[in-house]
Amino acid sequence: MNQSEFSHDQLDVAEALRAAGLQVTAQRLAVYHAVQATPHAIADEICQAVRLELGVISRQAVYDALNAMSEHGIIRRIQPAGSAARYEHRVDNHHHLACRNCDNLIDIDCAIGEAPCLVAEHDHGYQIDEAEVTYWGICPDCLSHGGSS
Amino acid sequence: MNQSEFSHDQLDVAEALRAAGLQVTAQRLAVYHAVQATPHAIADEICQAVRLELGVISRQAVYDALNAMSEHGIIRRIQPAGSAARYEHRVDNHHHLACRNCDNLIDIDCAIGEAPCLVAEHDHGYQIDEAEVTYWGICPDCLSHGGSS
DNA sequence: GCTAATTCTTGACAGTGTAAAGAATTGGTC
DNA sequence: GACCAATTCTTTACACTGTCAAGAATTAGC
Incomplete structure (x- = not known):
């Protein structure tokens, strides 16, 4: 698999x-x-991770970088x-x-491979460019530790 | 289609x-x-709609009702x-x-019909019960009013 | 090294959603 | 209809996410 397209190192970035x-x-x-090292992190966690690396950074700079x-x-x-x-x-x-149950979130490879990987029945005049899919369920950890609670 | 299961009136609720x-x-x-009358409304809008009907209601009661x-x-x-x-x-x-572009959000009927309407390639041990799909694009209004802005 | 543009820091703010304590209401029973 | 226990609503305060604005610092190009 050709992962080099998707996993940039610092130079690529x-x-x-x-x-x-x-x-x-x-x-x-x-x-x-920080985003690369801890995927699915929220802005605050990224902020803390960057502070470990740089020492100080303002919250606003993190938001700006993430948004940009x-x-x-x-x-x-x-x-x-x-x-x-x-x-x-x-x-x-x-x-x-x-x-x-918990906040666990993991990646799933797309079965189709190219975006948009799904086609809506009726597009209602929209110009659709992406289909975002989120599967909801109970993770193995929560299942084994009493899923009914 | 048996829609009566899904479209409650006040008694059904x-x-x-x-x-x-x-x-x-x-x-x-x-x-x-209020939710029925204005689908896709956010909590604050629902709060205002309920105040038109009841006169007064606390924000917390609205959140509680929505969550419950x-x-x-x-x-x-x-x-x-x-x-x-x-x-x-x-x-x-x-x-x-x-x-x-705008905050417009509309419903699309599921092409399959029953949840979960999609099956992930690998479930990673999760017990999946729903596949949430959001199509992203540009709505007809934004397309006609200069989609590039 | 110098200049213009961009970016970062700092502080303040709006909006969403939750927590906690007491008052009011609901549902069931007498 | 009255009473009681449980739930729900009101009120107030708070945590968190994300944005705005002004001035200082840094970057890129010369």
Whole structure:
């Protein structure tokens, strides 16, 4: 499998930022690094991870970096129901599996492979470009620790 | 199609509340009525609609009613990315079509018909009960009024 | 090194949703 | 109709997510 397209290292990120017309800063590289190291993290967790790497960074700079990079397709923003926005570095077409009991969220590869991987019956005049799929269920951990509670 | 299972009127809601072990109160009936009258409304809009009907209601009572009813399957809670939670009275298996430009959100009937209407390739040990699908695109209004902005 | 544009820091703010304690209401029973 | 226990509503306060704005610092290009 050709993963190099989707797992950027620091150099690739710098190039991607420049290609998007964004400046390359230590903060943005560190934010990307944190997203890569801890997929599905929320903004606050990324903020803490970046502080471990850089020492200090403002909350606003983290939000700016996350928004700027997700708007340009360098990272991907996902927002499961009942949770704050989460971020991940994989930008290929894949979906998510969420636990109703805990906040666990994992990736699922798309069975089709290319976006939009589903076609709606009626598009109602919309120009559809993506089908976001979230599977809901109970994760193995919660199942084994008494799923009925 | 047997839609009577899914489109409750006030009496049905009272029965559904009792069946769920919840008390029947004017506030809850009014909240359900508001959800039914304005699908995809956020909590604040529902709060305002209920105040038109009842006169006064506390914000907390609205949240309580929405949470209690959605937990028991009487209404359904959806949470599109970048927006607060929205509520709808249809609890059958259908999906949503969201505009990236404005906040427009409409229903799409499920092509398959029964939940979960999709099967993940690998369930990773999860006990999956629902596949939530959100189609993202540009709505006809935004397309005609210059979709590039 | 210098300049213009972008980005980061700092502080404040709006909106969503929850927590807790006491008052009011509901449902069941007498 | 009255009473009681349980639930629900009101009120107030709070945590959290995310944004806005102004000035300082950094980046990229020359």
